[in-house]
Amino acid sequence: AQSVAQPEDQVNVAEGNPLTVKCTYSVSGNPYLFWYVQYPNRGLQFLLKYITGDNLVKGSYGFEAEFNKSQTSFHLKKPSALVSDSALYFCALYTGGGNKLTFGTGTQLKVEL
Amino acid sequence: SQTIHQWPATLVQPVGSPLSLECTVEGTSxxxxxxxxxxxxxxxxxxxxxxxxGQISSEVPQNLSASRPQDRQFILSSKKLLLSDSGFYLCAWSVGPTDTQYFGPGTRLTVL
Known part of the structure; x- marks a missing residue:
């Protein structure tokens, strides 16, 4: 079965420190992987995606993600966290030949001063 | 550029009442x-x-239905709301089946 997992419910980081939000996946065939961010009572905002090509994907707001096929992971990273990065982050995977975007359970990121 | 709208932003409805949420997309066909x-x-x-x-695929059998009367209009409906229908409803669009999905601002539905 194709699935995506976010093993951490919450991640706490001090402002200025690097952050990592973890995502692992299981899929037969090539994965189409996405990261989204959600602020309270708002819709999801697209951050970045991996379809093919370079394993390091750069996205919006200084975020990047590293695709690792051997570890079946797609972790979201940022070199220096901001308090304004505090939000709910979702990893997602296209399954079933498309149209079905399966989301992880979300990771709450809290960046503190 | 493309934009996606949802309304209403919030809705409080009694159990058993009907529901209609609307989503429209601009700037794409x-x-x-x-x-x-x-x-x-x-x-x-x-x-x-x-x-x-007119082409709708349902993923979860439930109390809700959807319709697409126009190319860029998507409607979510119910004839009789249940308490369990409460939640945050999000509309999204994409160019194709494996392309990036872009989300609307959402509708917060509370069924009392």
Missing amino acids: NPNLYWYRQAAGRGLQLLFYSVGI
Whole structure:
């Protein structure tokens, strides 16, 4: 079965420190992987995606993600966290030949001063 | 550029009442359209998707239905709301079946 997992419910980081939000996946065939961010009572905002090509994907707001096929992971990273990065982050995977975007359970990121 | 609208932003409805949520997309033609529900501020569940006018695929059998009367309009409906229908409803669009999905601002539905 194709699935995506976010093993951490919450991640706490001090402002200025690097952050990592973890995502692992299981899929037969090539994965189409996405990261989204959600602020309270708002819709999801697209951050970045991996379809093919370079394993390091750069996205919006200084975020990047590293695709690792051997570890079946797609972790979201940022070199220096901001308090304004505090939000709910979702990893997602296209399954079933498309149209079905399966989301992880979300990771709450809290960046503190 | 493309934009996606949802209304209303918030809605409080009694149990047993009907529901109609609307989603429209501007700046693109023949988009794929999606309805999701997010419960308890976390997990997203795909409810319906549409690849064209009048074409609706249902992912979860439930108290809801969807329609696409126009190319860029997607409507979520119910004849009689249940308490369990409460949640945050999100509409999204994409160019194709594996392209990036872009989300609307959402509708917060509370059924009392």
